[in-house]
Amino acid sequence: MAEPAADPAADQPADRPPASRPKPSFSRFPRNLPLPALIPALALIAGCGLSVLAMLQSDRLLTQEEEHRFATRVEEIHGQMADRLQVYQQVARSAASLVMTFPDLHWTQWNRFVEALDMPRRYPGIISVAYARAVPATGSGELVAAMRAAGLTNFRIWPESAGAERVVNIFTAPVDEANVRAVGFDMMSEATRRSTIERARDSGEPAATRAITLKIDEAAGAKPALILYQATYRGDPLPPSLEARQASFTGVVAVPVRIGSLVDGLVDEKRPDIGPDAGPDAGPDTGPDTGIEIYDVPPAEAEFPLYRSRRPLETTAAISLTRELPVGGRVWTVRYDSLPDGVLTAHEWVPGALLVGGIALSIALSLILRMMLATHSRAVELAGRMTASLRLQEAERQQLFTQAPLGIALVGTNGLLTDCNPAFGAAAGLAREELLGTDLRLRFGDQGSVFALEAALQGESGRLESDQPLVLGGRRSHFSLHFQPVILAEELKFVLAFAEDIGEKRRAEQHIQYLAHFDALTGLPNRILLFDRIAQALREARREGSKVAVLFIDLDRFKVINDSLGHSFGDEVLRSVARRLRSGLRESDTVGRLGGDEFLIVLRRVMEPGDAASVAEKVVAHLASPFTVGGQNFVVTPSIGISLYPDDAEDPEGLIRCADIAMYHAKERGRNGFRFVTREMGARSRERMDLEASLRKAIREGQLFLVYQPQVDTLTGRVVGLEALIRWRHPEEGLILPGRFLPVAEETGLVLAMGDWVLFEACEQIRRWRSRLGLSIPVAVNVSGAQFRDGQLPAKVARALDANGLSGPELEIEVTESTLIDDVESAAATLEALKQRGVLIALDDFGTGYSSLSYLHRLPIDKLKIDRSFIHDLSTGASDASVPRAIVGLGRSLGLSVIAEGVETQEQLQLLRDLACESYQGFLFSRPIPAEEVERLLGRQGAAHAVAVE
Numbered sequence: 001m002a003e004p005a006a007d008p009a010a011d012q013p014a015d016r017p018p019a020s021r022p023k024p025s026f027s028r029f030p031r032n033l034p035l036p037a038l039i040p041a042l043a044l045i046a047g048c049g050l051s052v053l054a055m056l057q058s059d060r061l062l063t064q065e066e067e068h069r070f071a072t073r074v075e076e077i078h079g080q081m082a083d084r085l086q087v088y089q090q091v092a093r094s095a096a097s098l099v100m101t102f103p104d105l106h107w108t109q110w111n112r113f114v115e116a117l118d119m120p121r122r123y124p125g126i127i128s129v130a131y132a133r134a135v136p137a138t139g140s141g142e143l144v145a146a147m148r149a150a151g152l153t154n155f156r157i158w159p160e161s162a163g164a165e166r167v168v169n170i171f172t173a174p175v176d177e178a179n180v181r182a183v184g185f186d187m188m189s190e191a192t193r194r195s196t197i198e199r200a201r202d203s204g205e206p207a208a209t210r211a212i213t214l215k216i217d218e219a220a221g222a223k224p225a226l227i228l229y230q231a232t233y234r235g236d237p238l239p240p241s242l243e244a245r246q247a248s249f250t251g252v253v254a255v256p257v258r259i260g261s262l263v264d265g266l267v268d269e270k271r272p273d274i275g276p277d278a279g280p281d282a283g284p285d286t287g288p289d290t291g292i293e294i295y296d297v298p299p300a301e302a303e304f305p306l307y308r309s310r311r312p313l314e315t316t317a318a319i320s321l322t323r324e325l326p327v328g329g330r331v332w333t334v335r336y337d338s339l340p341d342g343v344l345t346a347h348e349w350v351p352g353a354l355l356v357g358g359i360a361l362s363i364a365l366s367l368i369l370r371m372m373l374a375t376h377s378r379a380v381e382l383a384g385r386m387t388a389s390l391r392l393q394e395a396e397r398q399q400l401f402t403q404a405p406l407g408i409a410l411v412g413t414n415g416l417l418t419d420c421n422p423a424f425g426a427a428a429g430l431a432r433e434e435l436l437g438t439d440l441r442l443r444f445g446d447q448g449s450v451f452a453l454e455a456a457l458q459g460e461s462g463r464l465e466s467d468q469p470l471v472l473g474g475r476r477s478h479f480s481l482h483f484q485p486v487i488l489a490e491e492l493k494f495v496l497a498f499a500e501d502i503g504e505k506r507r508a509e510q511h512i513q514y515l516a517h518f519d520a521l522t523g524l525p526n527r528i529l530l531f532d533r534i535a536q537a538l539r540e541a542r543r544e545g546s547k548v549a550v551l552f553i554d555l556d557r558f559k560v561i562n563d564s565l566g567h568s569f570g571d572e573v574l575r576s577v578a579r580r581l582r583s584g585l586r587e588s589d590t591v592g593r594l595g596g597d598e599f600l601i602v603l604r605r606v607m608e609p610g611d612a613a614s615v616a617e618k619v620v621a622h623l624a625s626p627f628t629v630g631g632q633n634f635v636v637t638p639s640i641g642i643s644l645y646p647d648d649a650e651d652p653e654g655l656i657r658c659a660d661i662a663m664y665h666a667k668e669r670g671r672n673g674f675r676f677v678t679r680e681m682g683a684r685s686r687e688r689m690d691l692e693a694s695l696r697k698a699i700r701e702g703q704l705f706l707v708y709q710p711q712v713d714t715l716t717g718r719v720v721g722l723e724a725l726i727r728w729r730h731p732e733e734g735l736i737l738p739g740r741f742l743p744v745a746e747e748t749g750l751v752l753a754m755g756d757w758v759l760f761e762a763c764e765q766i767r768r769w770r771s772r773l774g775l776s777i778p779v780a781v782n783v784s785g786a787q788f789r790d791g792q793l794p795a796k797v798a799r800a801l802d803a804n805g806l807s808g809p810e811l812e813i814e815v816t817e818s819t820l821i822d823d824v825e826s827a828a829a830t831l832e833a834l835k836q837r838g839v840l841i842a843l844d845d846f847g848t849g850y851s852s853l854s855y856l857h858r859l860p861i862d863k864l865k866i867d868r869s870f871i872h873d874l875s876t877g878a879s880d881a882s883v884p885r886a887i888v889g890l891g892r893s894l895g896l897s898v899i900a901e902g903v904e905t906q907e908q909l910q911l912l913r914d915l916a917c918e919s920y921q922g923f924l925f926s927r928p929i930p931a932e933e934v935e936r937l938l939g940r941q942g943a944a945h946a947v948a949v950e
């Protein structure tokens, strides 16, 4: 199966931008083109190449220079050699002139002549200067005789077997043993000499022999030499024709020259670079710079040279030059060799140095280029990044501009709009194109905005948020406008105009305002607005010296309507009541709803209390006629409390509080009526409000705690139960008893939260005692009417028991008779639910309420609690024991246990014993005590007297 084509995006991390997104280019060189990276390498290669070229060039130049110098040097040596030969020939010519001038020259004169030449010093190559006379075959004897006569007594011509023509050496100087031996030698007897002499005779020019070994050197070994011959003639120094020269030939001057001496000193003495001018540091003399070889035939034909100069062994010549040297009618070939110690060697390091230096420079250049390129590429990359970043910023700014929900416009210094974003166009209700180039001032429908923009064009920023709707462009709405001049270098460049359509916001604010100040159900002013209206009315009353009346209206038994007919029905009733209340009032008066079934009427410019009373009567009358809701007719009556400014209070809170209290009094007085505030009511009301606030705090901050009053067996005197009673440890006022704060808790509904806490705390304490003492004892908890009616009591009790692992009988719920009597059916259901969970039920304050015994058998009650007033009356004699007796009897007949409370004296106890009342509680045995004391008490009493743990 073929592999699926790889998805290039698949390898990309998830957070990488998509491949299609254009990536900013950080370099102007394409990434895949390695040109910049190659530059250092190319530079290195080029540099090395150039270095090689330079080396080669320098080598070539050096070679050329050497060749040139060597050629110069060769010319110099060669010239000197030629000069020497010339000089030698000149010596021969001079000697010849002497002989021709003085044909009868004596050998002693010859000697003096040669001595005068100072040959050892001036012509070191010349061995001797001799004169050989031409002697016909017949004249040999004559010559011998003449020479002997001239003093050379031993003179003889040798060799004797000679030819017809003889040329006999007669003079040789300087005179030494070797030269003297050559006197008499017939030079024609030896072929080389003979042919050379004939050439000299025939040409009249100096003629040189080929290289020969001189007679004087024959004994010593081969020392190549040549003899220069210069012919002498009779009469004419140089007869004009061959015949004349042969005819007048008298002899030859012979100048033998050692070839080595001809060259000696020319190459060893002078070196161009290390010459006499060179300093002491010129280095050691390493030998001759030039090798010389002389051939008298072409070197290729010669077996060995005539002469070979001294040179180091096994050296090869860098350069060789050959020159021809005319020597007495012969032509020598002189080969000159440049030796290693010559010119070139002085600078031969140069090409190598050039190569090494060039390569080193190339490497350095390459490295520098690399660094420069790296720096350049970093700079390019940085520039690229900066550019990309700037582009991004620009794009972001553009996005911000176009996407901004806030309208933004740029206004030129002439007031004409130069640019705007879509939001500005939307706010103005015009397309951007319609706005561009127009004078924004003409687009405003109000002067305030125009002035604000004018001010901005003068360099002054301004903000505008009108309460009234404004016109911007083609739209009318609430706008928030902000003009911000942009000034650079103290010059106004343009004005930024920000426009936000806050119409929606305004409407929402207004709605919130409405909700904040009006009751959603009835549309009447709520508590906040009512306070505000009262405050307004009070200011007016203070100014005018009038009165303000506050009517606190509470609907009688509205709760019954609500509970029995449902909340929506109750809401409709409240709306109907609100309509009726509003209909009977003046425009200047305010009716509002405080919450629930409580309404408030604020009456302004009240002159006397009677004005308020007549309004209250009117309210009563208005509500008197039956309401028809949902097809049902019923009557709602109000209880109205009236407070007056300045009589009862001087602030809204005080007036409402007083009216509230007066309303309670109206209710107490039988409902459906009104009552004015009395001074006494006002004082009580204030205290109650303070208490409420403190109580809320007490619940929050844990200032409440429980004490426990023991319940004792009347006969044995042993503790059989405990009643949990709440206490408040006020941080300033100290201990506060429930009689003071319970009514406030009940009025404000705080009793629910408080009751929850009591329930859970009592259950926790039961658990603690059980775990510490190993026993359990029933603890009675008082439950208020509000708790009982809440509908949540059975569930809350169950939760408290469960949370502490209790089964039920450890807890006893005390409810008052009055609580049950309001709604026996629902009370029975609640008690039944509680019983289901196993708890005990005690009927508190029994005998004080409705004293109707009929409901008792319908309720699942365990215990009757004789109210302490009956016990108290026993001891005071206010009444006899008939009530307690009846209660004990009732309990017995119904199978209920009976406990008496408020037992303070032995007398009372005795009476109860007499009545066979099972148990009691009261100060006689113990006041309510903290949990720790209970623990001690139970500990003392022992486990035997306690109720066993199930």
Ligand SMILES: Nc1nc2c(ncn2[C@@H]2O[C@H](COP(=O)(O)O[C@H]3[C@@H](O)[C@H](n4cnc5c(=O)[nH]c(N)nc54)O[C@@H]3COP(=O)(O)O)[C@@H](O)[C@H]2O)c(=O)[nH]1
Pocket (backbone or CB within 6 Å): 709, 723, 724, 725, 726, 737, 738, 739, 742, 758, 781, 782, 783, 784, 844, 845, 868, 901, 902, 903, 904, 921, 922, 923, 924, 928
């Ligand atoms: N809903 C709740 N009601 C509670 C709670 N705690 C207490 N109460 C009720 O408050 C009323 C006053 O209670 P208290 O001040 O604690 O008074 C109790 C006893 O101290 C008092 N008492 C007991 N023995 C005597 C006595 O010999 N003489 C005497 N003068 N008074 C005595 O009786 C009160 C207990 O009454 P009762 O509950 O009827 O047994 C009171 O109605 C409490 O019920 C609470 O947590 N929740």
